[in-house]
Structures are given as C-alpha cells and as structure tokens.
Amino acid sequence: MSSARFLAAALLALTSGAYSAPTLSAEDGQWVVGVSGGTNGIAPEIGLRFGEHVGIRANGGFFNYSRTENIDDIDYDGKLKLNSVGLLADWFPMAGGFRISAGVRSNGNKIDLHATPTANVLVGDVSYTPAQVGNLDGKVEFNSLSPTLTLGYGGKLGSGFTLGFEAGVVMQGSPKINLASTGGTLSSNATFLAELEQERQQAEDDASDFKFWPVVQVHFLYRF
Numbered sequence: 001m002s003s004a005r006f007l008a009a010a011l012l013a014l015t016s017g018a019y020s021a022p023t024l025s026a027e028d029g030q031w032v033v034g035v036s037g038g039t040n041g042i043a044p045e046i047g048l049r050f051g052e053h054v055g056i057r058a059n060g061g062f063f064n065y066s067r068t069e070n071i072d073d074i075d076y077d078g079k080l081k082l083n084s085v086g087l088l089a090d091w092f093p094m095a096g097g098f099r100i101s102a103g104v105r106s107n108g109n110k111i112d113l114h115a116t117p118t119a120n121v122l123v124g125d126v127s128y129t130p131a132q133v134g135n136l137d138g139k140v141e142f143n144s145l146s147p148t149l150t151l152g153y154g155g156k157l158g159s160g161f162t163l164g165f166e167a168g169v170v171m172q173g174s175p176k177i178n179l180a181s182t183g184g185t186l187s188s189n190a191t192f193l194a195e196l197e198q199e200r201q202q203a204e205d206d207a208s209d210f211k212f213w214p215v216v217q218v219h220f221l222y223r224f
Helices: 003-017 190-211
Strands: 031-038 041-049 054-071 074-091 098-107 110-115 121-123 126-128 135-141 145-158 161-171 176-182 212-223
Touching (some): 031 161, 121 190, 126 190, 135 190, 190 212
Antiparallel strands (some): 041 054, 054 074, 074 098, 074 110, 098 145, 110 135, 121 126, 135 176, 145 161, 161 212
C-alpha cells in the first residue's frame, strides 16, 4: 500500500471514530504524560496543548528484536534496534481529540547482521567456501533526521486518563548498508572484496523500498 493510501485509510478510520468516542478539548488540561508503544518502539511521551487547536509533543521509541533473515541465500542473524526520539507539532482542526501531526525524529534505528556460512555461498556472482568467506558482518542504517507525518485521535477514559491512537509514516530515506568479511582466507583478497561490494550494492538496492517506516502507535496518557 502506498503512503498516500495508508494515510487516507488512517484518516477515514480516525475521523469516523471522532463522532462516537468521548472527545478531548483544551479544557481537559494542557499537559499530558504517559507511555506509547507500537512500530516506533516503546517509550515515555510528554505533550503540551496550548489551546483548542495547537499542541506539541516529544516521545521516544526503543525496542530490540532478533530474527534470522535470508539475504541472497545467506542466512544472517539479524537484530533490529529501534532507537529514536521525536518532536511533533499537533493541529486539532475540530478542537477535539482528532489531530494531524508533523515533525522530525532523531533516528538511530539500525539493523545488525552476522553470518557464518556452513556451506558454499554465492557472493556477488562467484561461489565461495565457508573457509574463504569467514564471517560476514553488516549494518543497516537510515537518515539520522527523519520527517514524520501522522494522524491521531485521543479519547477520555476518565479521571484524567486518555487512550490515543496514531498512524502515519517516518520518511527515513533509503537504507545504507555496510558489509564486511573477517576471518576468511579471502577476506583481504581484491577479487573477493569486489564481489562482496557487488553483494552489498544489490542488498542496498533491494532495501530501497524501506525508505518509509510505517507508524502505528497506541498512547496511554494522563492529562493535568
């Protein structure tokens, strides 16, 4: 699904709920503190609403997740590390709980990769033995500053507590991939390194579709 269609679907879902759930207004309090969790990770959040239509929020996103990933027939042990902090400006067009938010994230998200082949593998266009390859270590990183656009809605739970939802995208840019070989008999060989560079470039091209990171967050906050 394209980013435009994703945001349109989120807008329809959030605005339709705005007429059926208890809404928030500036009278409910200015400051909010709590926690949010979702595709950005889990972390504290704090916000300030200046009036009926304008607010500002800061939140983090931290989480680690490990899995095995097959890239060009090589099994890598991958570890996703979510590590970001965001600052967003909120606009409440209906002076209630529905908001449109734009901002930027300090994006330290990355993926660490490690592989120790146990059978012959294709690196670039050439087949190599495990002894020749040794260990393969890679890192996937993104733009350090990433614009963010989201749609959100918050409803009252009572006694100052609110439950909110948010959906959108982080425009993190095309991933940058580093890939190196260590401990192999050809780890310093010029021909092998040229094939490894071809492998890295192909992986980077394949990962270019991940320039947009989907945002789906749930917020549990207290207003005062």
